[in-house]
Amino acid sequence: MPHISQRGIQMPPSPIRKLAPLSDAAKAKGVKVYHLNIGQPDLPSPTSALDAIRNIDRTTLEYSPSDGYRFYRENLVDYYKKFNISLTPEEIIVTAGGSEAVLYAFMACLNPDDEIIVPEPAYANYMAFAISAGAIIRTIPSTMETGFALPPVEEFEKLINERTKGILICNPNNPTGYVYTPHEMEQIRQLVKKYDLYLFSDEVYREFIYNDTPYISACHLKDVEENVVLIDSVSKRYSECGIRIGALITKNRKVHDTVMKFCQARLSPPLIGQIAANASLQENGAYMQHNFDEYKSRRDFLIERLNNIPGVYSPMPQGAFYTLAKLPLDDADAFCAWCLSDFRYQGQTIFMAPASGFYVTPGLGRNEVRIAYVLNKDDLNNALIVLEKALEAYPHTHKHECGALYSEADLQRR
Amino acid sequence: MPHISQRGIQMPPSPIRKLAPLSDAAKAKGVKVYHLNIGQPDLPSPTSALDAIRNIDRTTLEYSPSDGYRFYRENLVDYYKKFNISLTPEEIIVTAGGSEAVLYAFMACLNPDDEIIVPEPAYANYMAFAISAGAIIRTIPSTMETGFALPPVEEFEKLINERTKGILICNPNNPTGYVYTPHEMEQIRQLVKKYDLYLFSDEVYREFIYNDTPYISACHLKDVEENVVLIDSVSKRYSECGIRIGALITKNRKVHDTVMKFCQARLSPPLIGQIAANASLQENGAYMQHNFDEYKSRRDFLIERLNNIPGVYSPMPQGAFYTLAKLPLDDADAFCAWCLSDFRYQGQTIFMAPASGFYVTPGLGRNEVRIAYVLNKDDLNNALIVLEKALEAYPHTHKHECGALYSEADLQRR
Numbered sequence: 001m002p003h004i005s006q007r008g009i010q011m012p013p014s015p016i017r018k019l020a021p022l023s024d025a026a027k028a029k030g031v032k033v034y035h036l037n038i039g040q041p042d043l044p045s046p047t048s049a050l051d052a053i054r055n056i057d058r059t060t061l062e063y064s065p066s067d068g069y070r071f072y073r074e075n076l077v078d079y080y081k082k083f084n085i086s087l088t089p090e091e092i093i094v095t096a097g098g099s100e101a102v103l104y105a106f107m108a109c110l111n112p113d114d115e116i117i118v119p120e121p122a123y124a125n126y127m128a129f130a131i132s133a134g135a136i137i138r139t140i141p142s143t144m145e146t147g148f149a150l151p152p153v154e155e156f157e158k159l160i161n162e163r164t165k166g167i168l169i170c171n172p173n174n175p176t177g178y179v180y181t182p183h184e185m186e187q188i189r190q191l192v193k194k195y196d197l198y199l200f201s202d203e204v205y206r207e208f209i210y211n212d213t214p215y216i217s218a219c220h221l222k223d224v225e226e227n228v229v230l231i232d233s234v235s236k237r238y239s240e241c242g243i244r245i246g247a248l249i250t251k252n253r254k255v256h257d258t259v260m261k262f263c264q265a266r267l268s269p270p271l272i273g274q275i276a277a278n279a280s281l282q283e284n285g286a287y288m289q290h291n292f293d294e295y296k297s298r299r300d301f302l303i304e305r306l307n308n309i310p311g312v313y314s315p316m317p318q319g320a321f322y323t324l325a326k327l328p329l330d331d332a333d334a335f336c337a338w339c340l341s342d343f344r345y346q347g348q349t350i351f352m353a354p355a356s357g358f359y360v361t362p363g364l365g366r367n368e369v370r371i372a373y374v375l376n377k378d379d380l381n382n383a384l385i386v387l388e389k390a391l392e393a394y395p396h397t398h399k400h401e402c403g404a405l406y407s408e409a410d411l412q413r414r
Numbered sequence: 415m416p417h418i419s420q421r422g423i424q425m426p427p428s429p430i431r432k433l434a435p436l437s438d439a440a441k442a443k444g445v446k447v448y449h450l451n452i453g454q455p456d457l458p459s460p461t462s463a464l465d466a467i468r469n470i471d472r473t474t475l476e477y478s479p480s481d482g483y484r485f486y487r488e489n490l491v492d493y494y495k496k497f498n499i500s501l502t503p504e505e506i507i508v509t510a511g512g513s514e515a516v517l518y519a520f521m522a523c524l525n526p527d528d529e530i531i532v533p534e535p536a537y538a539n540y541m542a543f544a545i546s547a548g549a550i551i552r553t554i555p556s557t558m559e560t561g562f563a564l565p566p567v568e569e570f571e572k573l574i575n576e577r578t579k580g581i582l583i584c585n586p587n588n589p590t591g592y593v594y595t596p597h598e599m600e601q602i603r604q605l606v607k608k609y610d611l612y613l614f615s616d617e618v619y620r621e622f623i624y625n626d627t628p629y630i631s632a633c634h635l636k637d638v639e640e641n642v643v644l645i646d647s648v649s650k651r652y653s654e655c656g657i658r659i660g661a662l663i664t665k666n667r668k669v670h671d672t673v674m675k676f677c678q679a680r681l682s683p684p685l686i687g688q689i690a691a692n693a694s695l696q697e698n699g700a701y702m703q704h705n706f707d708e709y710k711s712r713r714d715f716l717i718e719r720l721n722n723i724p725g726v727y728s729p730m731p732q733g734a735f736y737t738l739a740k741l742p743l744d745d746a747d748a749f750c751a752w753c754l755s756d757f758r759y760q761g762q763t764i765f766m767a768p769a770s771g772f773y774v775t776p777g778l779g780r781n782e783v784r785i786a787y788v789l790n791k792d793d794l795n796n797a798l799i800v801l802e803k804a805l806e807a808y809p810h811t812h813k814h815e816c817g818a819l820y821s822e823a824d825l826q827r828r
Contacts, residue, residue, distance in 0.1 A: 002579055004522055004523060005523070005524055012675070013675055047471075059458040060459055061657050063656055106420055107546060165416055196416055199743065226415050241682070258422035258425070261542070264432075
């Protein structure tokens with residue numbers, strides 16, 4: 001048989017989805033599985049979007065322009081204006097989700113072996129898209145102790161070399177929920193300016209910032225306008241992950257025109273998704289406020305409850321709808337798998353994403369999990385009960401706090 | 415400013431879409447533009463699909479599985495069974511159009527500098543996807559004189575070297591409309607077997623074969639089952655280009671699992687598109703027959719009319735809904751642009767795709783255009799009148815048959 005590609009071998013399995021077969025097997029046996037693993041909002045999509053789909057008046061479901069419908073891009077201009085981001089429709093390219101935007105940004109901007117610097121933990125699929133483009137992600141650890149604040153500028157500068165082409169941030173951050181402060185954004189701006197780097201900025205969670213940190217977009221930064229490639233998506237904003245509509249936004253014409261060549265090759269973004277996303281843009285009142293309040297209230301509930309479980313710690317996330325929690329054990333990958341394959345409490349179990357897949361530096365995050373608060377509070381409450389019971393039931397030899405009882409394998413790993 | 419990537423520079427503009435700005439400018443001036451350039455069917459999508467969209471009963475437009483909904487893949491199994499292709503749902507991955515299937519096939523199977531052999535002319539975006547994966551397309555010219563039949567096996571063998579990883583075919587062919595004979599498919603099978611190559615087979619036009627050549631799928635070939643990667647799409651089959659639903663099909667588990675890593679990174683194929691595509695699978699009676707008859711009748715009309723225009727020649731395409739026609743001039747790129755920017759006949763003009771972009775070998779296809787017969791016969795008739803008038807009006811210095819009047823530039827090019 002012909003071989004598969006090296007990049008195919010290098011591609012990481014999704015830390016969010018790799019345990020799905022275990023979850024499916026549990027469900028097949030009638031076990032109730034609480035999905036804390038995936039950022040799939042449970043909140044309804046806006047009725048405006050559903051109505052737009054139901055009232056579709058097309059007879060032929062035709063290609064849209066490669067950069068998306070102009071009417072949608074014009075309405076996006078108004079949307080961004082509310083966040084003090086000034087754009088023209090020609091600076092916006094509609095993509096198949098934020099995923100495609102990241103892939104094409106890397107494809108258009110990065111050569112094989114070019115490097116980009118990313119604070120870790122980071123959204124796992126950035127690594128996958130970098131591998132797709134042959135580029136290399138260099139990471140700088142942020143730490144739970146600082147609530148995952150921006151690592152010191154000097155740590156960035158240590159990594160910058162002639163192959164460094166860009167910095168990537170996710171703000172508000174997935175998986176940490178951190179929101180970069182104005183001071184941190186200014187530090188990033190100065191780095192980008194000083195070394196003439198691309199700034200890839202994933203801001204899909206801008207609507208969900210729960211504390212007083214103001215939202216500073218990469219597009220607000222002065223004097224680096226042409227360095228910025230903004231990644232966006234309606235998936236989380238409007239609970240519309242399935243319609244696959246995102247955007248790549250840049251004022252850099254060369255980048256825009258290059259990305260467009262990749263977009264022309266794939267012909268067009270989804271038609272019906274654009275119709276739904278366009279209708280959703282009218283949502284800026286009760287719908288958005290309700291979702292915001294709901295996530296904020298879940299966050300408060302989740303974090304308090306997590307920190308009340310013996311040995312568990314989570315900082316307070318400031319935005320998005322995830323948190324990274326530390327568990328009192330050595331190997332969260334094994335624990336997450338065990339929950340799905342072995343543990344049941346009253347016929348229920350939990351599906352969490354092991355945090356190791358969100359780090360590049362080997363060994364980091366091994367005792368952490370990412371928890372998405374996309375379940376209603378009753379389910380979240382049940383899931384937390386299951387987590388507490390699972391931690392109690394988890395064989396002691398695997399546990400972190402029971403030093404005397406480490407297994408040989410555990411000890412060798414330390 | 416940071417530089418764009420080498421692959422971004424190498425990416426060809428779409429020959430189908432690159433003249434769109436000229437077309438838009440003409441339309442803005444009130445000119446009626448007949449689109450012969452793009453394979454955007456004008457025929458309605460099935461009412462089953464439109465009804466499924468209008469009756470969508472979801473409240474949250476959520477992610478689907480990365481390989482697509484199982485119910486849809488199960489129904490696809492039945493669809494392929496009708497063509498004597500035996501599959502399981504686990505051998506099918508739902509993609510965002512055939513485009514994504516080609517990209518991920520290349521990403522999963524080809525290393526940078528790996529080569530695949532493709533008969534030319536070929537669908538232009540294969541080149542784009544190969545560049546995206548860093549792979550190299552080596553082409554073997556097929557000729558209009560043979561109706562674009564498979565080039566001799568020896569021509570393939572001349573190109574095969576240690577970097578050769580696969581052969582790519584499109585059958586029925588875009589842009590030529592050729593359908594490979596059983597003998598040709600057997601020749602391809604033997605090549606694939608002898609050199610242990612991947613066989614990437616794009617068969618999105620299988621429903622549109624107008625002559626007696628039987629449809630031989632790459633999946634019918636014995637003893638190379640694990641070498642085959644089938645590319646499919648519902649775009650053309652059901653006039654649903656906009657829903658972005660395709661498929662990558664392989665019995666090779668390693669390829670399947672590797673492609674799945676790319677699919678997990680991009681999360682999921684479009685949700686609503688899958689619902690529409692799934693509903694469309696029930697169409698195998700009147701709807702499909704009507705579209706088949708319509709395209710066949712347009713083909714007969716188009717080819718006869720083309721061959722009656724002085725200096726124009728088109729072979730009879732056997733499938734799909736395109737033909738490659740030879741025009742009596744030197745530079746079809748310039749002519750196609752001129753039609754859009756300068757020529758009007760009774761307030762109308764035509765948008766054709768210059769064929770040069772479908773060839774890799776420099777200089778080939780320069781006097782050819784691809785014409786898609788996706789207009790109703792009245793519009794097709796009008797477009798052909800415009801073409802004839804445009805050829806008459808085109809400045810003589812550019813024309814092929816007027817040897818005495820060649821411009822200096824034309825002469826230098828010869």
